[in-house]
Amino acid sequence: MEKIFEVRWHGRGGQGAKTAAILFGDAAMSTGKYLQAFPEYGPERMGAPVQAFNRLSDSKITLHCGVKEPDVVVVLDPTLLESQPVTKGLKSDGTIIINTLLESKELRKKLNLATQKVFTINASGISRDTLGRELPNTPMLGALAKVTEIIGLEDLIAYTKKKLVKKFRGKGSGVIEGNLESIKRAYNSVRGG
Amino acid sequence: MPIRALTGNEAMAEAMRQINPDVVAAYPITPATEIVQLFASFVADGLVDTEFVPVESEHSAIAACTGAAAAGARVMTSTASQGLALMHEILYIAAGLRAPIVICEVNRSMSSPINIHCDHSDTMGSREAGWIQIFAEDAQDAYDLTIQAIRISEEVLLPVIVSTDAFIISHSMQRVDILEDNEVQKFIGPHKSPYSLFEKTITIGPLDLQDYFFEHKRQQIDAMWKSPQIIEKVAKEFATKFGRTYGFLEQYRMEGAEQVIIACGSTCGTARVAIDTLREKGIKVGLLNLRVMRPFPHAKLLELLKSFKLVSILDRSVTMSTMGGPVYVELRSALYDAPERPLLVDYIYGLGGRDIDVEQIMDVALKGEQIIKKNKVEKPVDYIGLRE
Amino acid sequence: MALSSWKELPIGTIITKPGSAREFKTGDWRSQRPIWDPEKCIHCLICFIYCPDSSIKVNSEGKMTGIDLDYCKGCGICEEECPKQAIHMEIEKR
Numbered sequence A: 001m002e003k004i005f006e007v008r009w010h011g012r013g014g015q016g017a018k019t020a021a022i023l024f025g026d027a028a029m030s031t032g033k034y035l036q037a038f039p040e041y042g043p044e045r046m047g048a049p050v051q052a053f054n055r056l057s058d059s060k061i062t063l064h065c066g067v068k069e070p071d072v073v074v075v076l077d078p079t080l081l082e083s084q085p086v087t088k089g090l091k092s093d094g095t096i097i098i099n100t101l102l103e104s105k106e107l108r109k110k111l112n113l114a115t116q117k118v119f120t121i122n123a124s125g126i127s128r129d130t131l132g133r134e135l136p137n138t139p140m141l142g143a144l145a146k147v148t149e150i151i152g153l154e155d156l157i158a159y160t161k162k163k164l165v166k167k168f169r170g171k172g173s174g175v176i177e178g179n180l181e182s183i184k185r186a187y188n189s190v191r192g193g
Numbered sequence B: 001m002p003i004r005a006l007t008g009n010e011a012m013a014e015a016m017r018q019i020n021p022d023v024v025a026a027y028p029i030t031p032a033t034e035i036v037q038l039f040a041s042f043v044a045d046g047l048v049d050t051e052f053v054p055v056e057s058e059h060s061a062i063a064a065c066t067g068a069a070a071a072g073a074r075v076m077t078s079t080a081s082q083g084l085a086l087m088h089e090i091l092y093i094a095a096g097l098r099a100p101i102v103i104c105e106v107n108r109s110m111s112s113p114i115n116i117h118c119d120h121s122d123t124m125g126s127r128e129a130g131w132i133q134i135f136a137e138d139a140q141d142a143y144d145l146t147i148q149a150i151r152i153s154e155e156v157l158l159p160v161i162v163s164t165d166a167f168i169i170s171h172s173m174q175r176v177d178i179l180e181d182n183e184v185q186k187f188i189g190p191h192k193s194p195y196s197l198f199e200k201t202i203t204i205g206p207l208d209l210q211d212y213f214f215e216h217k218r219q220q221i222d223a224m225w226k227s228p229q230i231i232e233k234v235a236k237e238f239a240t241k242f243g244r245t246y247g248f249l250e251q252y253r254m255e256g257a258e259q260v261i262i263a264c265g266s267t268c269g270t271a272r273v274a275i276d277t278l279r280e281k282g283i284k285v286g287l288l289n290l291r292v293m294r295p296f297p298h299a300k301l302l303e304l305l306k307s308f309k310l311v312s313i314l315d316r317s318v319t320m321s322t323m324g325g326p327v328y329v330e331l332r333s334a335l336y337d338a339p340e341r342p343l344l345v346d347y348i349y350g351l352g353g354r355d356i357d358v359e360q361i362m363d364v365a366l367k368g369e370q371i372i373k374k375n376k377v378e379k380p381v382d383y384i385g386l387r388e
Numbered sequence C: 001m002a003l004s005s006w007k008e009l010p011i012g013t014i015i016t017k018p019g020s021a022r023e024f025k026t027g028d029w030r031s032q033r034p035i036w037d038p039e040k041c042i043h044c045l046i047c048f049i050y051c052p053d054s055s056i057k058v059n060s061e062g063k064m065t066g067i068d069l070d071y072c073k074g075c076g077i078c079e080e081e082c083p084k085q086a087i088h089m090e091i092e093k094r
């Protein structure tokens, strides 16, 4: 059995956690990996806490149960740290990436994480700059790519561009460029360890 | 072959696009909505030649499909749960008229209580309607089996339901190997129908009383009896052409096993991981993926299972007979004629979408070890993941 | 007529011979028989419109020519509706 790499995304309805999981899985597939990307199944409501998941592997993935012990947790919204069990099941050598203004040292203490890696990124700030509104999902995608080294920046940009062009069907070039810029900036500014 | 990342729903819609049916009449329902929605966009974008009939209910959808199939068209639709239940009346009519129709179904629980998640109550509840029923394990299966279903349906002249598990597969994006459009067209070939309204004057669906009704039903039973050969033939041809093997029953690590776990749908995938782990630990257990529920492969099951010590059945729905789930009830009956039978235990699990994980399936095999040791089943019908 | 076995029947509950309903004579259901009087008849064809079993025979000139007793079930509607009392019902003797 090949190792399966698992990611859990925490966000709020409307922040694009599911889209990020899909983009990440899709991009990982372009590097030859097998993938799964799926949302936490339920009614989707704006603002409600939601989760999405990825599984990646070098061989076919047949697991179809929920992700319980993720290798990486991505938190799209800092306020979720208060209300959601974001560290639940995170592997002892796992990684958490958080959209926040705080330093990773502070968060490590706050979340009571001893052995895991903690990375931080001001994804909200980046998206406000590049898109004019708070859409932290694509910056977090960039941060995740950097931290996990699953896909390089250039490949991720090229692949995401292709996907977004298809999604917007030729319209919204500003949105596409903004998202790609978000990925780039986040890729270069995520920090921690 | 192009590789795409698709959800189960997208994979089924893609298969439908490549099949390019003459008529699709459909009404969207969670979690199958996307299949209909995507297909409607293919129609709007001119990617298919299909006459798309947006109807006001599932009852109308399948009624329109039955009419179109009787007129000699290649017909498909999609639904789930209550939608399939609303079709129930017409399911029998389509099968009785021997109308080749393929439904891309998503297995969802039946209300009440209202719930949108996976179990097999909807499709299992339709199992006496006269349709061939195929359970897909993942998005790749869903894609491949939808294409095969067209051939099966048109050769057996019985309608076919291909289903995936709600959300677990329907909404999970996975890697899927897609065939080229022309490969699909070549594989399915030109549409075959038993009769056509346009060729000569015929009457379809007349009143059929004591003098003929029984004979017509007997013909349906005969078609079910003959369908395994065709299902196997189509699967074999698919495997030769495209390298992916299907069929009634897929055996996974059954050689050298003492006990076998049998399941339908996505749980088989999770069970594979459980079996691998258990085998590493020296526990002799294998998996049987029951891919086709109708016709029920009783003779094959008897042949395959008679020499094992124990078979544990994972049933994602219940019969209200108080005898357990449908797979258990039917398997138990199928094994009746074996001179020596394995012990059987039924586990009802996953109702209303409750997750089943690797550990829970491993537990089934560990319990199985105990049952084999005692050579006695104390609880023939048990539950997994239920708060007692 | 011997009925076909399930192996001989066309599948799908279809009837391949058109007009087979014609072979099914409903005339023997009749307990009263309509008697038509051509002398009184003005060929208005009201009976033709009302007859539920299409048993009023009409020729190509649009004239009523009689009653098709193979299919007439003896309901008496024609007697009731005829404006000229050109049809009356009698007990069917068999």
Ligand code: SF4
Pocket (backbone or CB within 6 Å): C036, C040, C041, C042, C043, C044, C045, C046, C047, C048, C064, C081, C082, C083, C084, C085, C086, C087
């Ligand atoms: S209704 Fe009377 S008058 Fe008119 S056509 Fe019939 S029998 Fe003749």
Ligand code: SF4
Pocket (backbone or CB within 6 Å): C034, C050, C051, C052, C053, C054, C055, C056, C067, C071, C072, C073, C074, C075, C076, C077, C078, C079
């Ligand atoms: S009795 Fe009734 S069935 Fe017979 S001809 Fe008159 S209307 Fe028709």
